[in-house]
Amino acid sequence: xxxxxxxxxxxxxxxxxxxxxxxxxxxxxxxxxxxxxxxxxxxxxxxxxxxxxxxxxxxxxxxxxxxxxxxxxxxxxxxxxxxxxxxxxxxxxxxxxxxxxxxxxxxxxxxxxxxxxxxx
Amino acid sequence: xxxxxxxxxxxxxxxxxxxxxxxxxxxxxxxxxxxxxxxxxxxxxxxxxxxxxxxxxxxxxxxxxxxxxxxxxxxxxxxxxxxxxxxxxxxxxxxxxxxxxxxxxxxx
Numbered sequence: 001x002x003x004x005x006x007x008x009x010x011x012x013x014x015x016x017x018x019x020x021x022x023x024x025x026x027x028x029x030x031x032x033x034x035x036x037x038x039x040x041x042x043x044x045x046x047x048x049x050x051x052x053x054x055x056x057x058x059x060x061x062x063x064x065x066x067x068x069x070x071x072x073x074x075x076x077x078x079x080x081x082x083x084x085x086x087x088x089x090x091x092x093x094x095x096x097x098x099x100x101x102x103x104x105x106x107x108x109x110x111x112x113x114x115x116x117x118x119x120x
Numbered sequence: 121x122x123x124x125x126x127x128x129x130x131x132x133x134x135x136x137x138x139x140x141x142x143x144x145x146x147x148x149x150x151x152x153x154x155x156x157x158x159x160x161x162x163x164x165x166x167x168x169x170x171x172x173x174x175x176x177x178x179x180x181x182x183x184x185x186x187x188x189x190x191x192x193x194x195x196x197x198x199x200x201x202x203x204x205x206x207x208x209x210x211x212x213x214x215x216x217x218x219x220x221x222x223x224x225x226x227x228x
Contacts, residue, residue, distance in 0.1 A: 046157075046165065046208055048217035061216045062121075095164050104212045106155035108176060110164035 002026040004096050004111035011117050012090075018083040018118075022096030022111050023076070029054045030074045034099040036107060037070060037081045039092040042115075047092075051103045052079055059103050086118045122147050122211050124220035132228040139196040141223045143209035148189050150213030156185055156194045157208045159222075165208060169194060196225070 008020035022035070029035065036051040050070040051059045058070055064083070072079040083090060094114045097107035123146040131139055143154065152172040157165035167176045169185035172192055182197040196203055204227050209220040 045221045046210070046219040048219070051217075059215060097164075100167075100170060104153070104215060104217065106167055106170040106176075106210065106212060107165075108167045110166075113162075113164050 002098065002109050004098065004109060006094070006096055006111040006114045008094075008114055008116070010115055011119065012086050013120050014087055014118055015085055018086050018090065018094075018116055019080065020094055020096070020114055020116070021078055021080045023078040024098075025077070027098075028074075029072060029077050029079065033101070034103045034105065035072070035079045036097050036099060038095045038097060038107075039090075040095070041092040049081065049083075051099065053103065057103070088118050090116070091118045092116060121216050122149065122214060122218050124209055124211060124218055126207075126209055126220035126223045128223060129221070130224045130226060132226050133199055134228045135199050135201055137199050139194075139199055139203075139225050141194040141196075141207055141209075141225075143187075143192045143194070143220050145190040145192075145211060147214075149192075149211045152188050152192075153211060153213035154185075154187070154192045155210045155212065156183075157210065158203075158205050159208060160205045168207075199225070201227075 003025045005023045037049040052070045067084045069082040096111040098109040099105040127142045154172045156169040159165045173185045206222045
């Protein structure tokens with residue numbers, strides 16, 4: 001079955017760049033679907049960050065767009081998130097997920113989550 | 121962006137009872153593109169309902185979604201012990217995708 005496995009550091013210093021990768025197994029990203037990143041500060045609600053298609057089409061939350069890059073590597077069957085100039089407000093659980101169809105869609109398969117703490 | 125307001129914040133019920141959760145949108149959601157997720161502590165969200173009333177694969181029929189326009193509900197009939205969790209609504213009718221603040225269903 002399709003599985004998403006996240007990797008990346010759990011601690012990032014203020015002003016530095018947060019980088020996470022989501023490796024997909026059981027399905028080829030090149031075959032379709034859209035792939036996204038979300039985050040959730042501890043005890044709070046979910047927030048969509050960005051979505052990408054295997055062709056490279058990208059969609060970003062406007063308030064984060066200036067600091068976020070989502071990318072895809074079809075040869076490795078993975079997609080990634082970069083968030084620059086992080087502050088304590090970026091401390092959260094980060095999740096990758098697969099949409100059920102299009103860029104504006106529900107998401108049915110999720111990664112295990114990565115807690116990222118921004119602290120010196 | 122579309123703001124989703126979920127109510128109540130917390131619902132205290134006993135197993136076997138029925139939970140009714142509300143999600144209200146600040147604007148009409150295109151094509152009723154509203155999803156519901158269940159999330160347990162330390163876990164990722166799990167898709168329950170899409171397009172307001174479509175049940176996702178493998179979801180028991182005690183979970184049912186309804187509503188249209190700006191007002192949506194998730195009903196959980198005959199609560200099972202594993203249903204006590206936080207529930208989130210998400211709209212995908214318009215970017216940016218947005219979520220409600222969540223409703224916690226706890227054991228009374």
